[in-house]
Amino acid sequence: ARRLAGGTAHLAPATAVFAELEVPWDKHRPLLLGVAKGADRKAGLETLFFEPEGEGFSLPPDSPALHVIQHIRDESHDHAIGGHRKKRAKVKNTSTRETIEGVGPKRRQMLLKYMGGLQGLRNASVEEIAKVPGISQGLAEKIFWSLKH
Incomplete structure (x- = not known):
């Protein structure tokens, strides 16, 4: 059967x-x-x-x-x-960006706008991320690290 x-x-x-x-x-x-x-x-x-x-x-x-x-x-x-x-x-x-301490909806929107989307943000260096208005060097490092790991 x-x-x-x-x-x-x-x-x-x-x-x-x-x-x-x-x-x-x-x-x-x-x-x-x-x-x-x-x-x-x-x-x-x-x-x-x-x-x-x-x-x-x-x-x-x-x-x-x-x-x-x-x-x-x-x-x-x-x-x-x-x-x-x-x-x-x-x-x-729930994307990776939402779990980063210090990155709320406004900063998230700004990051995506300046980087041309998620792929651009993932490919960006710490220095490029730090150039986004409202993103400090320390926060840029946090964002970079969280997107790479």
């Missing part, structure tokens, strides 16, 4: 973590369940797995249990994707 990502791919590491933490596998243990989307990725055609290497099984498309499982899966996907997008947006919106 063909294994689809998500079903056994997520179940195997989860099972390994529980084993490493020595979680007792008895009637009180958490139930781990892998959910693989169907071949056409249509809702209701999911294959479920209790063991990473085990045989999968299906529930009827109108099964209330399957609907709960689908809802949990969709919510966890939304949470993971939302967190990833937030992290990516933060990285995208």
Whole structure:
């Protein structure tokens, strides 16, 4: 049987973590369940797995249990994707220049204007950066160092 990502791919590491933490596998243990989307990725055609290497099984498309499982899966996907997008947006919106102490929005704008953009600023020497109005020799050195490292 063909294994689809998500079903056994997520179940195997989860099972390994529980084993490493020595979680007792008895009637009180958490139930781990892998959910693989169907071949056409249509809702209701999911294959479920209790063991990473085990045989999968299906529930009827109108099964209330399957609907709960689908809802949990969709919510966890939304949470993971939302967190990833937030992290990516933060990285995208926080450039190196913003993290330099003493360089706020006005100085940042001035630096980019005088250097002809970020690439020009990255290629500039300490002396060239220090010629920008409002940038001292010391701050120019800080800016130069932070852009190079």
